[in-house]
Amino acid sequence: MIVAEPKPIKEVAGYIKDCTKILVVGCGGCTSVCMAGGETEAEMLAASLRILRKMEGRELVTAVTTITRQCEPEFVESISSKVKEVDAVVSLGCGVGVQFLAEHYRDKWVLPALNTVFAGGTVQAGIWEERCGLCGDCILHLTGGICPVIRCAKSILNGPCGGSQNGKCEINPDTPCAWHLIYEKLSAMNRLDLILQFHPAKDWSKERSGGLRNRKREDAVL
Amino acid sequence: MSDFKPKIVAFCCYYCAYAAADVAGSLRVQYAPEVRLVEIPCSGRIDPVVILKTFEEGADGVYVAGCLEGDCHFLKGNIRARQRVNYVQKILGELGIDPERLAMYNLSGAQGGRFAQIANEFTEKIKKLGPSPLRGR
Known part of the structure; x- marks a missing residue:
């Protein structure tokens, strides 16, 4: 699987500082399995971003959804009605997911919430290791x-x-x-x-x- | 800040802390009225999202109370709960909220006195920390 890790929350908050409504999109594929970008992580990020915004005395409206895989156009298309409503999309997919969303929704800001780090596997619960160099x-x-x-x-x-x-x-x-x-x-x-x-x-x-x-x-x- | 009345939410496992609260009640042991209890079927049921949203909704402090280590009705629920609490503490730190506002406690269902002691100790700690930075926002 593609293994990713969360970016610092404040970095992501910086990307969306001018937005009032965002859609946080989790991915049900690799980033769910490596516990960086699944349903729970999407909800955690959305709540964290709302909290940071609240501390600034401003409001941030978040919608959260998770699609089966961000790297396939038919799943990406399935959230079009939600994407239409927001200023920016924050993706918890790997770099591929972010790009598929950005390509599909040409007029939307699609921002990465994760750093994609390697192709690897779960060596034990909570620990992932690199295995393939994609040579x-x-x-x-x-x-x-x-x-x-x-x-x-x-x-x-x-x-x-x-x-x-x-x-x-x-x-x-x-x-x-x-x-x-x-x-x-x-x-x-x-x-x-x-x-x-x-x-x-x-x-x-x-x-x-x-x-x-x-x-x-x-x-x-x- | 002597008039500060914190909002504290305690997520209590049905098999221990929640039962201990009943024991405290039966024994007429007084404990801090600022603590609001939420019953959960096992401390391992606690969801990090729920903890974070509790802070978002204005809690000044949150704690999760589970069975003594080794005594979990579901074997490892209380160990998982502690790990989740540690995880959320890290996130709170990133957000600029003192991680001390979140805690994990272990006790048995018979420890009514201990339940009251935890509630009082935690309430005192939160009173010292003052209102959450999200209060009134």
């Missing part, structure tokens, strides 16, 4: 299902480096060395031969720095 050219079949692109600080493909100390990365004693994890996993699978394979330089053109990426599946296009 566009997956090599997990060679590394025992552990990604050196994102989990190694240097993204090296032929590791570990000299900074691997007792299974930890030199950048932080709490960060496991990805290549140590790969060694342990391959060892457990009796496939240490894979770690001896040399990986030539990766094709980074498929990565984000290669420009805007898109994907098309012909049979699904209407």
Whole structure:
């Protein structure tokens, strides 16, 4: 999932300082699951913004709604009557959700309430960790299902480096060395031969720095 | 601020604090009249949104009272309640409202005296803090 975290409330309050009526839109997708932008968080943000405004002696009218996913136009369209009524929309979606709302409602200010931080998963309740670097050219079949692109600080493909100390990365004693994890996993699978394979330089053109990426599946296009 | 009469809302678990309030009543134990009780089925039922809205509506102080740790009727409700209280305290801090205005207490259903003590202690604390910055806004 896409993992996001809330922006400081006062920062969001600053974005809407000239508005009198706003729509706070939660997302039922990834940001709900990472407990940053679901129904509860949308209600919390709306109440917080009203409180801050009340302390200034001014009123802020808020409407709150949560849609199934902000990254799909049909769900985005479903709130058009509510969007029409407000000065600005505050989105608790990831960066994708904010942009889909902004593109769909061309004359509306759509403002982000979250910082989108990484693609990851829930390692335990309340704790999320990065797992995928979205490099566009997956090599997990060679590394025992552990990604050196994102989990190694240097993204090296032929590791570990000299900074691997007792299974930890030199950048932080709490960060496991990805290549140590790969060694342990391959060892457990009796496939240490894979770690001896040399990986030539990766094709980074498929990565984000290669420009805007898109994907098309012909049979699904209407 | 001696004439300041705070508005305090106490969210009380049915299995402990609310029962303790009854015990306090039966024992004719007096406690601060500023405290308004709201019965909840378990302290773990408390919703952070409800706490925040209580402040928004003008409460000067809010506390959640649940069972003694380890004694929750629903096993971990009181632990979750404490975590939610901590979460809302952080938000209150961000908003410029003293996090001390929100508290979590644990007691058993038999502790009528303790219930009154908590109500009095918390009321005194809020009286010292003065009115909420949202009062009269």
